[in-house]
Amino acid sequence: MGAAEVVVCSAKGCRDSALHALLWNNPSLHTPQRRKVWLACDAHREHLEEFLGLRGFLDRTVPVEQIPEDAG
Numbered sequence: 001m002g003a004a005e006v007v008v009c010s011a012k013g014c015r016d017s018a019l020h021a022l023l024w025n026n027p028s029l030h031t032p033q034r035r036k037v038w039l040a041c042d043a044h045r046e047h048l049e050e051f052l053g054l055r056g057f058l059d060r061t062v063p064v065e066q067i068p069e070d071a072g
């Protein structure tokens with residue numbers, strides 16, 4: 001992810017810059033190694049973590065600069 005790239009929060013209707021990246025995996029759709037990424041601003045991080053966490057999909061949250069190369 002390039003430094004000039006604008007990274008916007010994934011929450012519906014939110015246009016804030018994302019600071020956090022939630023790495024997640026849905027075992028019924030994705031192979032175990034696969035990591036999907038949701039981006040979150042400070043205001044939405046907790047909400048999105050809870051959404052994924054309740055479903056058992058959340059792996060971990062990292063700063064947007066630290067999104068793994070193979071995630072997406």
Ligand SMILES: [Zn+2]
Nearest residue numbers: 009014041044
């Ligand atoms: Zn947001």
